[in-house]
Amino acid sequence: MSSPVKASEVPDCSRHPADTLGMPAEDMRRLGYKVVDLVVERLIGRDLEPAILTGTPEALMSRLDGGLPEAPVDPDNSLDLLVRVALAHQQHGDHPRYFARVPGPSSFAAVLGEWLGTGFNAISASWGGGSGPSTVELVALEWLRQFIGLPPGTEGVLVSGGSLANLTAFAAARTARGSGVAYLTDQAHASLPRSLRGLGFAQEQVRTLESDANLRMPPDALLAAIAKDRRAGRHPFMVVASGGTTNAGTIDPLPEIARICKAENLWFHVDGAYGAPAAATAQGRRCLAGIEHADSLVLDPHKWLFQPYDVGCVFVSRPGTLERCFALDAEYLRDVTADRGQVDFRDRSLELTRRARALKLWMTFRTYGCERLRAAIRRGIALAEFAEACLRGSPATWEVVVPAQIGIVCFALRNAGEGEHARRAKAVSDSGYAAVSSTMLKSRSVLRLCTINPLTTEDDIAGTIDRLARPA
Numbered sequence: 001m002s003s004p005v006k007a008s009e010v011p012d013c014s015r016h017p018a019d020t021l022g023m024p025a026e027d028m029r030r031l032g033y034k035v036v037d038l039v040v041e042r043l044i045g046r047d048l049e050p051a052i053l054t055g056t057p058e059a060l061m062s063r064l065d066g067g068l069p070e071a072p073v074d075p076d077n078s079l080d081l082l083v084r085v086a087l088a089h090q091q092h093g094d095h096p097r098y099f100a101r102v103p104g105p106s107s108f109a110a111v112l113g114e115w116l117g118t119g120f121n122a123i124s125a126s127w128g129g130g131s132g133p134s135t136v137e138l139v140a141l142e143w144l145r146q147f148i149g150l151p152p153g154t155e156g157v158l159v160s161g162g163s164l165a166n167l168t169a170f171a172a173a174r175t176a177r178g179s180g181v182a183y184l185t186d187q188a189h190a191s192l193p194r195s196l197r198g199l200g201f202a203q204e205q206v207r208t209l210e211s212d213a214n215l216r217m218p219p220d221a222l223l224a225a226i227a228k229d230r231r232a233g234r235h236p237f238m239v240v241a242s243g244g245t246t247n248a249g250t251i252d253p254l255p256e257i258a259r260i261c262k263a264e265n266l267w268f269h270v271d272g273a274y275g276a277p278a279a280a281t282a283q284g285r286r287c288l289a290g291i292e293h294a295d296s297l298v299l300d301p302h303k304w305l306f307q308p309y310d311v312g313c314v315f316v317s318r319p320g321t322l323e324r325c326f327a328l329d330a331e332y333l334r335d336v337t338a339d340r341g342q343v344d345f346r347d348r349s350l351e352l353t354r355r356a357r358a359l360k361l362w363m364t365f366r367t368y369g370c371e372r373l374r375a376a377i378r379r380g381i382a383l384a385e386f387a388e389a390c391l392r393g394s395p396a397t398w399e400v401v402v403p404a405q406i407g408i409v410c411f412a413l414r415n416a417g418e419g420e421h422a423r424r425a426k427a428v429s430d431s432g433y434a435a436v437s438s439t440m441l442k443s444r445s446v447l448r449l450c451t452i453n454p455l456t457t458e459d460d461i462a463g464t465i466d467r468l469a470r471p472a
Contacts, residue, residue, distance in 0.1 A: 031075055038083055043094075043108065047455075050432030051098045055089040096455040097434035097464060100425075102246060102274045105453040107306040113363035114308050122356035126333065127342040130356065134345055137358035143365050144313065147373070148279040148299070149292055156315040157322060157348035158357040162273030162300045165312040166240075167195035168326075168349050169296035172316055173238050173267040174199065175325035180237025181229050183222055185211045185252070186442070187245045189271060204234075215402065215441065217241060217252040219260060226264055238267040243288055243297070244275015247439050248448070249384075249408030251275065254290025261295075270294040273312070274452075277304040278406045280370070281378050287406055301361055304377060304407070304452050311357045314349070322348040376454040380407040383451035387461045397469050401446050410439075410446045413469075421445045423472040434464040 023031070042049075063085050093104035116122075117133070124133040141156040159165050166189075170182070182196055186208055196206050207225055212218045226236045239261050241252040254270065261268035270276070270291050276299035278284025279291060291297060297315045301307040316322055327347040346352045364373070384404035391398040391411050402410040413420060421438040425447060429435050438447050447468060451461065 047096050051095040051435035052091045052429050053089050097460045099449040100435040100437035102303050102450050103453050104302050106308040109363045109367035110307045110360035113360035117356045117359040124356040125346040125354045126344045133356035136362045140358040140361040154315050154317050155319050159312045159349050160310045161312040163191040165298040165314045168314045172321050172325040176321050177267050180235035181205050181207055182238045183207045184240040185209045185217045187211045187215050189246055215248055215250040219256040240269045243270045243272030244406050248402040248410050249405045251287055258290050258293035268295045270297045273298055273300045274303045275406050281374050307360050379454040380452035383456055384409045386458055387449050390465050407452045408450050410448045412446045421447050424468050427472040428467050
C-alpha cells in the first residue's frame with residue numbers, strides 16, 4: 001500500500017494553470033445540490049408523470065439544438081432544459097405503472113453508487129489502473145453469485161446489458177468448445193440470433209426449434225435436432241435456454257436440458273437477463289431449478305435487481321474461460337497489468353475502457369440487504385398473480401393466455417379484431433396513465449403486463465386493466 005502524501009509534498013496549486021474546463025468550488029456545490037434536488041423531487045412525484053412520453057423529432061430538435069454553442073451557456077438553464085424536455089420525453093421504467101417490455105425500477109442507493117463512480121471518473125479495466133473499483137466488482141459478482149445460487153468458483157464480468165452479455169458468453173463458449181450448431185427456440189430473445197450472426201455463425205449453425213404448447217423448449221425435439229445434425233456431419237455445440245422469456249416469462253425445462261447437454265457434450269447457456277434474479281426467492285428457485293448447472297448464465301441487474309441503466313452480467317462456471325477468450329496484451333498496458341492472483345477485467349470481455357458499473361450494485365446490497373431485495377422480487381411475482389386474478393374475474397372480457405409466472409402475465413380480449421390489442425395498448429400509453437405493450441405468441445396477438453416494480457400497487461394494476469377494457 002502506498003504511503004500517505006506529506007503536507008510538505010503537496011504541490012503549490014497556485015503555480016498550476018487555470019482549469020479552463022472547471023468551475024469554482026461554490027458553483028460545483030450549488031449545481032451539484034441542484035441536480036440532487038431535481039432527482040429527488042422527480043422520484044417523489046414520479047407516479048404523477050406520464051409512464052411514457054414520446055416527442056416528435058422536429059419539436060425536440062428545435063428545443064435541444066439551437067446551434068453549436070461557441071460561447072458558454074448558463075448551466076442552470078441547461079439543467080432545466082434537460083429535465084423539462086430531454087429527460088421528460090422517454091419511457092420511465094421506474095414508474096409504478098410502467099408495465100411494457102421489462103421495466104427498470106432503479107433504487108436510490110444504486111443511484112448514489114453511480115453518481116460516485118461518475119464523479120470520481122472511476123475505471124475498472126486493469127488492477128494497476130483501478131484496483132479499488134476492480135475489487136468492488138469482484139465482491140459484487142461474488143455476492144450476486146451467492147444471491148442466485150450459482151456454484152462456488154463461478155466467475156463473471158459486468159457489461160452493458162443482456163445483448164452484450166449473451167454475445168460475450170457465446171464468444172467464450174466458442175473459444176472453449178470450437179464452433180458448431182447452436183440451438184434455441186422461437187421464444188428466445190431477438191438479440192440472441194443477432195449475437196450469433198455477429199460472431200460469424202452461419203444461418204445453418206443457428207437452429208431455431210418450435211416451442212411447445214407452453215412456449216418452452218421441447219427436450220425431445222432438441223434431441224432429435226442434435227441427432228439430425230450429427231448425421232449430417234455438423235457439430236452440435238451449444239444449447240441456449242431461456243430463464244424467463246421477455247414475451248411471456250416462460251422458463252425452459254432447465255434440468256432436462258442440462259442432462260441433455262451433459263450427455264451430448266454441449267455447452268449449456270441460460271439467458272436469464274430478466275428472470276434469473278427470481279432464483280433468490282423460494283418460489284423463483286423452484287421455477288428456475290437447473291440454472292446452477294449452466295456453463296454460462298446472463299442476467300441484467302438493471303431489470304430485476306433495481307439498478308440504473310446500464311449493467312448486465314455474464315457468469316461462467318469454469319474459471320479462466322473468459323480470460324482465454326478475451327485476454328489482451330499490449331506494450332502500453334504492461335505497466336498496469338495484474339500480478340499473479342489479481343484480475344484485469346479488460347481480459348473478461350471485449351471492453352478495454354470500462355466504467356465502474358459495480359459500485360451501484362455493491363451499494364444496493366449493502367444498503368438494503370438481501371432480504372429486502374428478495375421481498376421486492378417476491379412482490380413482483382405476487383403482483384403478476386394479482387393481475388391474473390383480476391383478469392379471471394372478468395371472463396366475458398378477458399382470456400388469460402399465459403398464466404402469471406415470475407412477474408409476467410399475458411392475456412387477450414375475447415373476440416379481439418386484428419390490431420385491437422395494439423390499439424388499446426397505445427391508447428393507454430398515450431394517455432400517460434400507464435405504459436403497456438402488446439406482443440405475438442407464435443401467431444396470436446396478446447397483451448402483457450410485466451410487474452417487477454415493487455412500488456406498483458394493486459390499484460395501479462386494476463386501473464390499467466380497466467382502461468385496457470375500454471375501446472381505444
